[in-house]
Amino acid sequence: MSRIGRIKDLSDSVENFDAAAVPGSQTLSSRVSGLVLSSPDIMMTTWQKRDWRQFYDLARRPWRRHRPPRPVYPSGLNRVAPAQGYSLSELDDAGVDLDLAEQLGLPVDAGRIGVYGPNVTVLREFIRSNRHPL
Secondary structure: OOHHHHHHHHHHHHHOOOHHHOOOOOOOOOOEOOEOOOOOOOOOOOOOHHHHHHHHHHHHOOOOOOOOOOOEEEOOOOOEEEOOOEOHHHHHHHOOOHHHHHHHOOOEOOOOOOOOHHHHHHHHHHHHHHOOOO
């Protein structure tokens, strides 16, 4: 099959694609990464140069608040390793609920159990530094 034939077959399959048939998918008129082609039937999923520029501009901006501290866990004698997130027990001991943790950008790992004291101390100081004066 020639290259033109394959492109035509691909365009036919895109035209016949039914997003409603795929569970959990968005409608065809929805936006993907803020971009839509001129045709409402075909969505653009790749980023253009402008999108990458905007992404890196956002990433380069300084945080308005302090960066959230990263959690650690003990991994041997006098060693710590980075954890995926704070355990629910650590958040509870520091007086942080899940909504506040999400607002502050704190990573949470619901699968971790146990409490590591330095994590709780760092969380308390972070909350205290981010408290807004009345």
